[in-house]
Amino acid sequence: MAQIGDEVKNKQVVFRDYVSGFPKESDFIITSSTIRLKLPQASNAVLLKILYLSCDPYMRMLMESRSAPNSYSPGSLLHGFGVAKVLESAHSDFNEGELVWGILKWEEYSVVEEPGKLFKIHHTDVPLSYYTGILGMPGITAYFGFHDICSPKKGEYVFVSAASGAVGQLVGQLAKLMGCYVVGSAGSKEKIELLKNKFGFDEVFNYKEERDLDAALKRCFPEGIDIYFENVGGKTLDAVLLNMRPHGRIAVCGMISQYNLDQMEGVHNLLHLVLQRIRMEGFSAPDYFHLYANFLEAMLPYIKEGKIKYVEDTVHGLESGPAALIGLFSGRNIGKQVVAISTE
Numbered sequence: 001m002a003q004i005g006d007e008v009k010n011k012q013v014v015f016r017d018y019v020s021g022f023p024k025e026s027d028f029i030i031t032s033s034t035i036r037l038k039l040p041q042a043s044n045a046v047l048l049k050i051l052y053l054s055c056d057p058y059m060r061m062l063m064e065s066r067s068a069p070n071s072y073s074p075g076s077l078l079h080g081f082g083v084a085k086v087l088e089s090a091h092s093d094f095n096e097g098e099l100v101w102g103i104l105k106w107e108e109y110s111v112v113e114e115p116g117k118l119f120k121i122h123h124t125d126v127p128l129s130y131y132t133g134i135l136g137m138p139g140i141t142a143y144f145g146f147h148d149i150c151s152p153k154k155g156e157y158v159f160v161s162a163a164s165g166a167v168g169q170l171v172g173q174l175a176k177l178m179g180c181y182v183v184g185s186a187g188s189k190e191k192i193e194l195l196k197n198k199f200g201f202d203e204v205f206n207y208k209e210e211r212d213l214d215a216a217l218k219r220c221f222p223e224g225i226d227i228y229f230e231n232v233g234g235k236t237l238d239a240v241l242l243n244m245r246p247h248g249r250i251a252v253c254g255m256i257s258q259y260n261l262d263q264m265e266g267v268h269n270l271l272h273l274v275l276q277r278i279r280m281e282g283f284s285a286p287d288y289f290h291l292y293a294n295f296l297e298a299m300l301p302y303i304k305e306g307k308i309k310y311v312e313d314t315v316h317g318l319e320s321g322p323a324a325l326i327g328l329f330s331g332r333n334i335g336k337q338v339v340a341i342s343t344e
Helices: 128-132 137-149 168-177 189-197 213-220 234-241 271-275 285-304 318-330
Strands: 007-015 028-036 046-054 079-089 099-105 109-112 157-160 181-186 203-206 225-230 244-252 279-282 312-316 336-340
Touching: 007 318, 028 318, 046 099, 046 128, 079 128, 099 109, 099 128, 128 336, 137 168, 137 225, 137 244, 137 285, 157 168, 168 181, 168 225, 181 189, 189 203, 203 213, 213 234, 225 234, 234 244, 312 318, 318 336
Parallel strands: 157 181, 157 225, 181 203, 225 244, 244 279, 312 336
Antiparallel strands: 007 028, 046 079, 046 109, 046 336, 079 099
């Protein structure tokens, strides 16, 4: 086991260049440098050993948008949410041996110069990988997107697209806990069985097998949809707009069907926002990071009491990361996609 002061190899994932269309493994470079496990003097940094990294759909936008905050530059390391252990700290708020989650670089060891935005992990009686998902950014997205943006009421009709993903699986279960009728869409038989048999969705359909999404939604929601949790965009959003009930709510956290298109699809049924008095609102998890303590207070009991179930799709080793990330956009993963780097 490496000790403080040792010089060790540090495997890394480098972004090659801006991406057009569907990303490929060749858009990333697996490289290795050396790092001395010692912080520079007079720094305010922390030295981390990366344990888990998260693959998330939003990372696709960072591959091509030069104007997006924190977008990837050619030749730079990938970064995203992850879990790490503090090996050494020069920051008064962090101590050696503590566990943290937040935005990390895709490498095995990392020096974070400004660690103030990292979250300490105090609850270790759940798997640490959960802080890339149900207790991290996706969980915050699901919880506040559903409760704050959607303002659900018992008995309402809820539709969740990309329902087996990291966010969708949680939204559906939160809706069931509220006493709602919940339908999800997914892209494989395995995912459909998971949603119905493990997560308790009332109905699920395979969007790849439906020639007419409007007809599929009318079959599942003969009385219309009160809440739509939007994860995919495009044709699905267009069909949903035709089926929303008066004063329905649409929470928009992502549109994964559009990320690899050179020109995004148009949405033609927006007039229904007016006709049905629908509220449609976009949001992002960082909007709610200041309420993280409240989130944990609500979510941890659900997990420990078995009221919410959670599925991860884990690959091992940093070299497996690019393929796992790319797989998100073809629906290859079942549940939250995680890259396990180390168990130390």
